[in-house]
Amino acid sequence: MDKREIIRQLEIGNISLGKALELLNSKYINHNNLALKRKKLKSERNLKEVKSKLDRLVGLEKIKDLVNELEAFVKVQRKREEADLIAKPLVMHMVFKGNPGTGKTTVARIFGELFKELGLLSKGHLKEVERADLVGEYIGHTAKNTREAINEALGGILFIDEAYSLARGGARDFGKESIDALVKGMEDNRDDLVVILAGYPREMEIFLQSNPGLNSRFPIKVEFEDYSLDKLVEIAKLMLEEREYKLSKAAQAKLRKILAEKRRKAGPEKGNARTVRNLIERAIRVQATRLITQDDLNRQELMIIQPEDLEGAV
Amino acid sequence: MTKCLILGQTNAGKTCFTLNFADYLGLEELKLTVKKPAGFLAEQTYCLDAALEELVSEESHKTEEIQKIKLKLPAGKTSQQIELIDTCGLVEGIHPDKKIRKAMAQTLAQIESSELILHIIDLLTLEENSSPVVSKVDQEIYNYCQAEKCYAVLANKIDVDRARRSLELLYNDFSSGLIIPISALYRQGFEKVKSFILKNL
Numbered sequence: 001m002d003k004r005e006i007i008r009q010l011e012i013g014n015i016s017l018g019k020a021l022e023l024l025n026s027k028y029i030n031h032n033n034l035a036l037k038r039k040k041l042k043s044e045r046n047l048k049e050v051k052s053k054l055d056r057l058v059g060l061e062k063i064k065d066l067v068n069e070l071e072a073f074v075k076v077q078r079k080r081e082e083a084d085l086i087a088k089p090l091v092m093h094m095v096f097k098g099n100p101g102t103g104k105t106t107v108a109r110i111f112g113e114l115f116k117e118l119g120l121l122s123k124g125h126l127k128e129v130e131r132a133d134l135v136g137e138y139i140g141h142t143a144k145n146t147r148e149a150i151n152e153a154l155g156g157i158l159f160i161d162e163a164y165s166l167a168r169g170g171a172r173d174f175g176k177e178s179i180d181a182l183v184k185g186m187e188d189n190r191d192d193l194v195v196i197l198a199g200y201p202r203e204m205e206i207f208l209q210s211n212p213g214l215n216s217r218f219p220i221k222v223e224f225e226d227y228s229l230d231k232l233v234e235i236a237k238l239m240l241e242e243r244e245y246k247l248s249k250a251a252q253a254k255l256r257k258i259l260a261e262k263r264r265k266a267g268p269e270k271g272n273a274r275t276v277r278n279l280i281e282r283a284i285r286v287q288a289t290r291l292i293t294q295d296d297l298n299r300q301e302l303m304i305i306q307p308e309d310l311e312g313a314v
Numbered sequence: 315m316t317k318c319l320i321l322g323q324t325n326a327g328k329t330c331f332t333l334n335f336a337d338y339l340g341l342e343e344l345k346l347t348v349k350k351p352a353g354f355l356a357e358q359t360y361c362l363d364a365a366l367e368e369l370v371s372e373e374s375h376k377t378e379e380i381q382k383i384k385l386k387l388p389a390g391k392t393s394q395q396i397e398l399i400d401t402c403g404l405v406e407g408i409h410p411d412k413k414i415r416k417a418m419a420q421t422l423a424q425i426e427s428s429e430l431i432l433h434i435i436d437l438l439t440l441e442e443n444s445s446p447v448v449s450k451v452d453q454e455i456y457n458y459c460q461a462e463k464c465y466a467v468l469a470n471k472i473d474v475d476r477a478r479r480s481l482e483l484l485y486n487d488f489s490s491g492l493i494i495p496i497s498a499l500y501r502q503g504f505e506k507v508k509s510f511i512l513k514n515l
Binding site: 003004007008010011012013014015016017018020021022024025 | 404405406407408409412415416418419422423426450451454455457458
């Protein structure tokens, strides 16, 4: 009987009101899931906020696509569960490959919040560790350290920076022990933990190739591409905007020149978003020293970064 | 326009609430659009006192047809239109009167198309039972609407002292829902209802 039929039966007098409501209920409601609509609405709004944070980041188109994909996947799996279909367990462990300053940590932090809003993680915080936090000095320390890190990350994301360094050293290095403990921890806490391995592209590739078991446990691979010069200038503008500063036209050209110079010398590993941030923070200080000697400054002058400020910041 | 459905068992105070609430929101003249069970619409204009006198009574099933009142609610700088829909009371069992059965069916059908549901529960009938339990009809309505709609329970007749005890019971049984104690007759708790509606427009 569908909804209309139930209501018709009630009207004819075949079934009582209580019976009609019961039928309506059993048909349309999953009783384990008497979720409040008000709560749902709230989480939708939060989800939008988190996604808008991601949208504010310059570039990273692939990651934005990935987020939409993950969101759809989680929601459809949830719906399938409600409809009593087989729902694949959600394995969300990831590998982030990218040069320094391409946004790996920033994105990981946003992913934590995102997974929280999607209901995959209970807390959604980010626990950042590196080799030194996991690998101990003596036998037995490593497993303990790793377990502790996992416990602290429960409900959120365990972000292992420069993860390839765990496989560094020879056969007697404790890094291997750490990887074993990590894999075990991942299996034990499958429901409420996401592990992200991050590092430089080439080293991560070798690391994963040499640990086939590890490779298959991290189904999501995300590549962070280097920013183009245009994107970097855009990032610089955004960073300055957040701090209520502006680049003058000449300064923009200057910035581009400085960044191109850096790239030419050290390759793209050096000239990324972090370089821009450092440059800008220093330029702000240089601007301050330039302005301090002048009297009666207007609002505009207080905001503008001139080429000489950038020059001084290099 | 947001549709706000008011439902509940007979004699819970649905019509009384609707009229008084409309007045509380600042309506001078009540234009009731009545959907007769036969299917056609008719519009009647009342002033509040006459409406209260004519439409509210202590007998059950005073309201036999769905009545709508259109209202403008100030929301920020603009105003939002809402429609209060007063319905025929729901009673357990198979009602002998065909007209009322039809009206109840209409009420259930309305749930589907309304955005907001206000479910009025009479605290006194709860209290009168020897072993106070929330009636099955109310429970089923709660389960049904809670999952699907923006939904609030209005616990009516809070002005009577005896009602306090059954209010506790209601809080227990409907722990995950929103319960607003009101008195439809003396207009208590209306500001909470108003803010609930404004929040969920």
